[in-house]
Amino acid sequence: MSVTIDDVKYMANLARLQLSDEEAGNLVKDMNDILGYMELLEQVDTSDIPPLEHVTDAETGFRPDKALPPLDHEEALKNAPDADSDYFRVPRVID
Numbered sequence: 001m002s003v004t005i006d007d008v009k010y011m012a013n014l015a016r017l018q019l020s021d022e023e024a025g026n027l028v029k030d031m032n033d034i035l036g037y038m039e040l041l042e043q044v045d046t047s048d049i050p051p052l053e054h055v056t057d058a059e060t061g062f063r064p065d066k067a068l069p070p071l072d073h074e075e076a077l078k079n080a081p082d083a084d085s086d087y088f089r090v091p092r093v094i095d
Contacts, residue, residue, distance in 0.1 A: 003031040 008027045012019045019027070073086075082089040 001035060003028055003035065007031075
């Protein structure tokens with residue numbers, strides 16, 4: 001499988017990106033290099049390797065999940081840039 005200039009232009013259109021011909025050409029090369037590397041990785045025999053949850057033995061650092069009391073209403077609104085007595089106020093974004 002290889003990526004063509006038409007594929008890059010199609011993906012750029014989907015992402016709403018405007019690419020010059022030079023940028024599109026560079027992306028074609030980069031994407032084909034990535035796909036070539038993935039094909040190389042597919043050749044590695046991993047049948048006797050067990051799946052891993054993490055790639056390192058390091059602890060994940062997740063804290064235990066435990067229920068805590070909710071924030072007080074005033075405490076929750078304390079750092080809001082703009083709030084009335086009950087809600088956060090945000091700028092209007094829809095006309």
